[in-house]
Amino acid sequence: MRYINILSQTQSGITTITINRPSKLNALNSQTIKELHTAFEMADSDKQTKVIIVTGSGNKAFVAGADISEFADFSVTEGAQLAAQGQALLFDFVANLQTPVIAAVNGFALGGGLELAMAAHFRVASDTAKMGLPEVSLGVIPGYGGTQRLPQLVGKGRAMELIMTAAMIDATKAYEYGLVNHVTTQEELLTLANKIANKIARNSSVAIAGAINAINAGFKDDTNGFDAEISEFGKCFGTADFKEGTQAFLGKRKPVFPGH
Ligand code: COA
Numbered sequence: 162m163r164y165i166n167i168l169s170q171t172q173s174g175i176t177t178i179t180i181n182r183p184s185k186l187n188a189l190n191s192q193t194i195k196e197l198h199t200a201f202e203m204a205d206s207d208k209q210t211k212v213i214i215v216t217g218s219g220n221k222a223f224v225a226g227a228d229i230s231e232f233a234d235f236s237v238t239e240g241a242q243l244a245a246q247g248q249a250l251l252f253d254f255v256a257n258l259q260t261p262v263i264a265a266v267n268g269f270a271l272g273g274g275l276e277l278a279m280a281a282h283f284r285v286a287s288d289t290a291k292m293g294l295p296e297v298s299l300g301v302i303p304g305y306g307g308t309q310r311l312p313q314l315v316g317k318g319r320a321m322e323l324i325m326t327a328a329m330i331d332a333t334k335a336y337e338y339g340l341v342n343h344v345t346t347q348e349e350l351l352t353l354a355n356k357i358a359n360k361i362a363r364n365s366s367v368a369i370a371g372a373i374n375a376i377n378a379g380f381k382d383d384t385n386g387f388d389a390e391i392s393e394f395g396k397c398f399g400t401a402d403f404k405e406g407t408q409a410f411l412g413k414r415k416p417v418f419p420g421h
Pocket residue numbers: 184185186188225226227228229230269271272273295296299
């Protein structure tokens with residue numbers, strides 16, 4: 162697959178998707194969102210891919226937001242469509258993928274950039290990263306899930322303040338808030354993300370998918386997280402991975418999960 166604004170590379174079970182518009186600080190225009198959708202969809206359906214890492218190219222930005230030049234003249238209807246389409250194509254799509262997604266935040270993650278990082282299942286950041294939802298400084302609000310995911314991750318009061326002030330926080334503060342799980346140097350960022358990805362890749366991919374579904378269910382209005390957990394737990398008993406995992410444990414050997 163040939164992309165214009167992103168790169169996608171798979172190695173040893175890990176697909177790294179890199180947003181590659183460094184001259185625009187990797188801002189998400191509609192072409193980039195479509196390409197990201199395709200790349201995430203392909204990685205998720207690729208049996209070789211156990212974990213997806215999403216990052217930005219260059220050492221300045223992860224993603225500096227949605228591309229402001231594309232929506233400056235939009236009407237009310239077009240604005241609502243932009244948010245709805247973006248959420249369906251990319252942000253909700255990533256959050257609900259069955260393959261784990263780690264965001265490696267290597268610089269500015271602003272607006273849609275932070276929203277993309279928050280849609281990932283968890284985040285690691287470089288010590289140079291700066292994060293924020295500056296939309297109200299442009300006269301708009303976060304539209305790619307930011308008003309929902311930021312309070313889920315950092316709490317309502319901190320989210321209210323961050324969104325109202327349009328402030329940027331550094332990686333240390335983001336770690337303190339629980340927005341990112343680890344902070345390291347820029348040089349070490351992808352090494353760290355890959356190290357965590359490798360640990361994940363050793364486990365049962367079907368069980369991980371079930372865990373993602375159960376965790377996500379608790380954050381949705383129309384589902385009960387505990388009920389989802391019971392259902393996903395039960396499903397595990399019908400998988401080859403469960404048979405292999407338990408037999409390997411009882412046989413005192415390392416499991417080799419078939420992934421179904
Ligand atoms: N949309 C479109 N273009 C963007 C962009 C965005 N969200 N963020 C950066 N760019 C472009 C700039 O317009 C500039 O393009 P140009 O060289 O053709 O003029 C290029 O990326 C470099 O950005 P620049 O602003 O010159 O870099 P800087 O180091 O001075 O500032 C930021 C960096 C991140 C502080 C600044 O780019 C910024 O505030 N970006 C917008 C952030 C934002 O509000 N995002 C939320 C959008 S809803």
